[in-house]
Amino acid sequence: MRQNPPARQTAVDPTTARTARASRLDLRDVITLGTLTAVDQWLQEVPGSWRRSEQVDDLTDAEIRRLVALLTPQTARELFDSVDTPAVVGVLEVLPPVVAAGLLDALDDDRSAEILRGLDDAHRHEVLASTGAVRSATLRGLLSWPQDSAGARMNPDVASVSAAMTVSEAIDAIRTRAAGSTLGEGDVLVTASTEQRLVGVVSYLDLVLASPHTLIATIMDTDVVSVSALEDQEVAARLLTDHDLSAVPVVHDGALLGIISADDVVDILEAESTEDAERQGGSAPLDIPYLRASPFLLWRKRIVWLIVLFLAEMYTGTVLRAFEDDLATVVALTFFIPLLIGTGGNTGTQITTTLVRAMATGQVRLRNVLRVVRKEMATGVLIAATIAGVAWVRALTLGVGTEVAVTVAISIVVIVLWTSLIASVLPLLLKRLGVDPAVVSGPMITTLVDGTGLIIYFTVARLVISQLGG
Incomplete structure (x- = not known):
């Protein structure tokens, strides 16, 4: 029998071996290896914002400086575009302003402005002072807009041509600028020649098919969806998704300032959804990842709402004291208090959660209030009848008597309908008054319903139970 030849030993390059090991190590180990190749390999092997952010956030000041020394403009851009903003801010805070400014130069204007907002005022001023005059002016312009506005989130680097240009001149202008961002994948924004006023949009296909001497004004589409720079960023995001656009132009007094792209919309909607979820839980938005939040910050974000809810809940005790004699006369009424106020709170939470989400996505507006009320009241009737039947059976099995059972069933119906109306x-x-509707969800609606539910319960009891004068 012929035997297989012995396996041939191949030499392994030390650098390749170190790189291979780097792919299985975290960022600290890559920094220890200290090679550009190791950083490249780590970026390839560690996808996902949260994993990269977590590892960057765990670095010491000395390790951050060593990491920055290993970055090229390309790897810096890939790293800081994928890591969450608080983690990048933590990196820049330990670096000299000149180095921080150099890192920001690798990023787009809108991303750089977002990061600069996280720095304290003094450090931000030093970084901007270390930035080139033109880019510094651009960044200061972005920072001048309100934080959650469309102007703050826009990218000012946008492909645009003048309506007075010919097709040939427009193509040459686009080539000269070599702009990295455009309105969608096939559109160019068109502005008036004397003032950067947005007047239309033209596709690249139209530019290719049109005669070189054709004026842009004759082939542009004047029906352009745009958003004001002062408008809330969520409005811009909804415009883009509602009209199925790849980007939406941002204007101020008609002048073109920049665009918000589909990539920006993903971040905006994620941030808004997170904020709504935190408000619905009765907490102020954290603004930073949860694992990076200190106990003091969590206390500060939660305590105000907890105190407000606590003070609001105090009137429940006042209601109970007002009906103290009724409770003493018919002790069985106390058995069903948690059931009744819990049902009211749960009903309200379900409605507000659904409604707030529908409002956030633009499905429901104030003009739809009557439709919403009719729909929820009709649903409330069905829910109330179902739960009242269960409550009736439960009351009878406890042996509390027919009058108390009737009281509980009627109270359930009234409380559910009352809650449906409020919620x-x-x-x-x-929303019409300019208050975030998410604040009425969860704990707040439960608090509002608790006291009124008790009043309804004891009022029905006095009307039904003979011992209480019914």
């Missing part, structure tokens, strides 16, 4: 109107009303 379907209040979010829309608050």
